[in-house]
Amino acid sequence: MNYKDKKFLESIINRNSKKNIRKNIYPLIEKAFSKTDICKGIEVLLSEQLTMSEITKEFEYEFARYIGANYALMVNSGSSANLLASFALVNPRKKNFLKRDSEFLIPVLCWSTSLWPLVQAGLKPKFVDVNVDDFNMDMDQFKKKLTSKTKAIMAVHVLGNSTRIEEVAKIAKSKNIFLIEDTCESLGAKYNNKYLGTFGDFGTYSFYYSHQMTSGEGGMIVCNSRKDYELIYSMRSHGWSRRLKIKDTSFSFINSGFNLRPLEISASIGLSQFKRLNSMINSRIKNREKIIKKLTNSVLWKNQFSFLKITQNVKPSYFGLPILINKKFLKKKKKFLKFLEKKGIETRRVIGGNFIKQPSVQLYNLNSKKEKFPEAQEIDDRGFFIGLHAEPITNRTLNYLEENLLRIDKL
Ligand SMILES: Cc1ncc(COP(=O)(O)O)c(C=O)c1O
Structure with a gap:
């Protein structure tokens, strides 16, 4: 965008922000987007490259580096990140994938799409109570409810705080239980200096409007294994093999899948926010x-x-x-x-x-x-x-x- 265009756009943005008389004196979120964020979105519109492309890749790369995971994949919401993680656990391409009706533990203080994707994938929930003090999973009850039937754990980190995730991850590892961390409410929080979302098989994040940072709508899913990454990469886009570094290069549909791709505009706004x-x-x-x-x-x-x-x-x-x-x-x-x-x-x-x-x-x-x-x-x-x-x-x-x-x- 040249200087003249930028000035022109900024004058429109200024005019609009004056027109938007806020009805809330103390809203949930204030000034969600900076002028730079908005200009970054408009730049993508002007480029006409609206579908996912190079900026999405750049955002994924920067996000993985920041969080300390080997791989990050952007999706169109935090719910979609949970959907991918859940369906990855029951996918035949995943080693030791879960059979129908396998049991998973989940804190009862959770979000709709922390729970439903796993149920939609055919798994059975067992709810665990939380602590009034810190809003997170009660570890005594968690340990009592953990049995040989438990095959997965959905840990939900509530409102910027954390589950006792190191202990949960240790137990999960020792018993070969899959662990997903729903970090949609705690992006950027750390447990013992390690970012939440990096303790289990998959970590999921939301960039919805009122969260720590926003891309309008959007989300990210992280993992450490190349195989898991290829699996969710393919499932994000119809289950096809396109752009995967595997032998098949012929647009084959190698798996079941969804279309959960983000727009390049969201990636551009998200990357701009991510820097702050x-x-x-x-x-x-x-x-x-x-x-x-x-x-x-x-x-x-x-x-x-x-x-x-x-x-x-x-x-x-x-x-x-x-x-x-x-x-x-x-x-x-x-x-x-x-x-x-x-x-x-x-x-x-x-x-x-x-x-x-x-x-x-x-x-x-x-x-x-x-x-x-x-x-x-x-x-x-x-x-x-x-x-x-x-x-x-x-x-x-x-x-x-x-x-x-x-x-x-x-x-
Ligand atoms: C814990 C939790 N998980 C998942 C989500 C879903 O994220 P999104 O709104 O991006 O779909 C939310 C949304 O607020 C959430 O609070």
Whole structure:
């Protein structure tokens, strides 16, 4: 793009951003795209190379290098990354692939597409409760539920924090159990200085709008084995052999597959954002500290809330600030969230809540034993989260959050 075009585009972007009067004073995410990100997307449009190409490859290469995995493959969403990982486990090209009805363990505080791809692949879930303190899988219950029938584990890292992944990975390795890490909510977080998503067979990431970084829609899947990479590479594109460094060069369909390819525009925006990932992570960590300090040091503070405790040995990476309402104010939760909405402070549920309660789980009768998960339920009852922005938070915003969040006892 030449200088004149760039100036012209920037003037349009500026005009549009002035027109976009935000209805939220404290939205989940603020200024998701920089001018450079938008120009990078437009450059691809102008090039007319919209389908996946060289920029996607470059992004994959840079992502794998950053995360410390041998291979990274971009897809059109985090859900698609989970779909590929799940269907890889049951694919006849995978060594020791799983038979129908094999059992997998999954924390009950999960996202819809952490669970369903594995079920769609023919596997049977066994749910594990989580800890109220850190929102992640309860290790005692995990070990109790792990039997000779367990053939796979879907570890879900919640809201920037981590499962006790080193221990989970050690157990999985010693028992030849497949391990997928759904890292869609924790891109850039580390356990013992190693990036989440790199402990198991596959790690998956989401670049959805409100996450640590975004490409609009998009996702990434990483792995270390060449064979796994070739498998997911082929399954991403119809199951064909095209561009795989294998003997067959004739566009054969060597496997079953999907079309989960990203657009080159998403890769271009994603790669542009990716260059700022570390600074956005650090900025969010600082903003979180400032908000918690502001609330807990306030004259209005009456222990209204508690906050997610970070798992030991974890360097977190947030996109939101999860909050648990103190039990004595619990009856006011509904009214409180409505009040925040009216004040322009956007909130969300903690992942899919206690997923066992979702109508889809009942539709497929996945909890025939009517098992209860009290800790996930408590998080669902007491929890919600607000955004954490990548730009440094201002004193004005801090005051606004203090004034409104701490009003719960007065409602
Ligand atoms: C834990 C988890 N897994 C998977 C996904 C799906 O990612 P995407 O929205 O990119 O499909 C999400 C989405 O927010 C998520 O929170």
